[in-house]
Each structure stands twice: as C-alpha cells, then as structure tokens.
Amino acid sequence: MEQTTWDYSDPGISFAISYGRITIFKTTLKALNYPPYFRFLLDTDHKQFGIECCGYESDGSHQLLDVMTREHYDIKSMDLVRFIYETCGWDKKYTYRINGIAMPDHRMIVFDLTTALKVAEFRRSE
Numbered sequence: 195m196e197q198t199t200w201d202y203s204d205p206g207i208s209f210a211i212s213y214g215r216i217t218i219f220k221t222t223l224k225a226l227n228y229p230p231y232f233r234f235l236l237d238t239d240h241k242q243f244g245i246e247c248c249g250y251e252s253d254g255s256h257q258l259l260d261v262m263t264r265e266h267y268d269i270k271s272m273d274l275v276r277f278i279y280e281t282c283g284w285d286k287k288y289t290y291r292i293n294g295i296a297m298p299d300h301r302m303i304v305f306d307l308t309t310a311l312k313v314a315e316f317r318r319s320e
Contacts, residue, residue: 205294214272
C-alpha cells in the first residue's frame with residue numbers, strides 16, 4: 195500500500211466496509227464499454243478482484259443502469275466487502291481504492307488488492 199497518488203483517468207474501484215459498499219468508477223465502466231451486465235470475480239490466493247462483462251443469466255450478474263447520473267456506480271454487498279477486508283488484512287476504519295488494469299480480450303478489469311490505497315478514515319459513534 196505504498197501508492198500515494200491517484201490517476202483519475204485510470205479504471206478504479208473502492209471498498210468501504212462501514213457501508214458494505216463497492217464503488218465502481220465511471221472510468222472502469224467506460225473501459226468495459228458500459229456493459230449491460232457484469233459480475234465480480236475474486237482470486238483470494240493472488241488477492242485479485244475482477245469485474246467481468248457477462249450476460250444476464252450468468253451467476254452473480256449485476257445489471258448496469260441505462261443512465262449514469264454520477265461519476266461512479268455503487269453496489270452494496272456487506273458480506274463480500276467484509277470478506278475482502280479480512281482476506282487483505284485491511285483496517286476497518288478506512289476506505290480503500292485500487293487502480294485497475296483493463297484486459298480487453300477477456301472483457302474485464304483486474305484489480306491487484308495488494309496495491310490498495312487508504313483514502314479515508316471513518317468516524318463511528320459507538
């Protein structure tokens with residue numbers, strides 16, 4: 195986690211455990227040509243996360259809205275986000291952001307979770 199800057203033109207994703215939220219940046223969706231359906235892939239051995247274009251009948255598929263009104267697309271999945279935090283040993287007080295690498299031949303973006311950048315600390319009242 196030594197990365198200290200962010201290139202907003204690159205595909206990206208972030209994880210926030212306090213909300214169970216996965217935020218897919220618009221640059222990621224653009225690199226995938228705004229697929230109607232996509233799904234997440236996780237390789238825990240290599241700590242890689244992927245977003246792959248797929249069909250509506252594919253296991254774990256998510257439908258992308260036709261109209262994007264923001265610069266990102268949020269998906270809530272508390273179980274998946276918790277699992278990623280545990281797998282990576284991330285501090286639960288922070289949000290993590292990762293650059294992606296486009297793999298056009300496979301219609302996917304791959305994120306190396308070991309390169310995650312801490313971006314925000316959450317304030318929780320307990």
